[in-house]
Amino acid sequence: MxxxxxxxxxxxxxxxxxxxxxxxxxxxxxxxxxxxxxxxxxxxxxxxxxxxxxxxxxxxxxxxxxxxxxxxxxxxxxxxxxxxxxxxxxxxxxxxxxGWQAGPQDVWHWADDLADAARQLPGLGDRVFLTSGRQGLPAFAHLDDLWFLIRCVDPPEPPLPRYHELLLARGPYGVAAERALLDRVDVLVTKDSGGPQTSAKLTAARELGKPVVVVRRPPxxxxxxxxxxxxxxxxxxxx
Structure with a gap:
């Protein structure tokens, strides 16, 4: 077996x-x-x-x-x-x-972990599309000067960022829908999950010229x- x-x-x-x-x-x-x-x-x-x-x-x-x-x-x-x-x-x-690979038109900022991603955000924009999963949200909870659109499958537990909107959804996602969400923000945060299931957000970010903070995979x-x-x-x- x-x-x-x-x-x-x-x-x-x-x-x-x-x-x-x-x-x-x-x-x-x-x-x-x-x-x-x-x-x-x-x-x-x-x-x-x-x-x-x-x-x-x-x-x-x-x-x-x-x-x-x-x-x-x-x-x-x-x-x-x-x-x-x-x-x-x-x-x-x-x-x-x-894993995902950046193309010539992508504006990617690699982060070693979620804490590193949180440190980079204040210099990249005030409105964040956060798609890194509900378990890692405490890493961003202290960023009171930023607004977050948080997407996850199940409702997250606190602590959460002070200013946020919660979107419960399960992939796969289409490029047009992702583009509509990214129109509302300045920067995208994601993990390097790889695969096509959730890659539409990267295509949308590329088309809109939005920066993306990509968290590297752990060893x-x-x-x-x-x-x-x-x-x-x-x-x-x-x-």
């Missing part, structure tokens, strides 16, 4: 592709989204209790291989997966979509890596 750590579109595609090939899979979701899009096949929701708990799950459920298809910024589960795979000698693959454990679902399917089938 294959354990897919996911919640991403790639994780759902991989579960479907493997199920079609009669490979038994179980997909694990963190449970941070209220109404997640569920993959085909068996699904479990919730954490494992750290690397030791994940290692115990791998042993007790006779997992043959693990595919870490979590979000590029899901640092903790990535580290836990690498440690658990080492403890149990279970093959591990990281399915990581390629992940050094493991075998695939950039596409078909590559991950081949890796699994060869196991």
């Amino acid at each position: 294959i354990l897919i750590l996911g919640g991403t579109g790639e994780a759902r595609q991989l579960a479907e592709a493997l199920t079609e090939r009669e490979v038994r899979v179980v997909s694990s979701l963190a449970g941070r989204v209220a109404r997640p899009r569920l993959p085909v096949g068996e699904v479990r929701v919730g954490g494992f209790g750290g690397p030791d708990g994940l290692a115990r799950y791998l042993r007790e459920n006779h997992i043959d291989a693990v595919v870490d298809a979590t979000h590029p910024f899901a640092e903790r589960i990535g580290a836990n997966a690498a440690k658990a795979a080492e403890l149990t000698q279970t093959p591990l693959l990281r399915l990581a979509r390629p 992940r454990p050094d493991t075998e890596t695939a950039g596409t679902v078909p590559e991950a399917v081949e890796w699994v089938l060869h196991r």
Whole structure:
């Protein structure tokens, strides 16, 4: 049986592709989204209790291989997966979509993390379109001189920036709709999530000449890596 750590579109595609090939899979979701899009096949929701708990799950459920298809910024589960795979000698693959690349007309400012992104904002504009996810919003809560249009899937918990408007929405998003939102702001903040699901905002920002603060991906454990679902399917089938 294959354990897919996911919640991403790639994780759902991989579960479907493997199920079609009669490979038994179980997909694990963190449970941070209220109404997640569920993959085909068996699904479990919730954490494992750290690397030791994940290692115990791998042993007790006779997992043959693990595919870490979590979000590029899901640092903790990535580290836990690498440690658990080492403890149990279970093959591990990281399915990581390629990051975004700036073009010649893009006005991008790279940030090392959310705190660095917050430090850069006062020099870039007074009105911010913040699309970095609800868990990182406290990094911007102290910026009382700025106004934020905050978009996330589920309602966030405080602290939040003093002046803000909350937009609850789930991608994918179209370029025209993103352009309408960016017309209301001076600068966009996003994480380097990669993939087409939420890239329309970057196209809209390019067309409008708006600056974008892009948060770099955190380092992940050094493991075998695939950039596409078909590559991950081949890796699994060869196991």
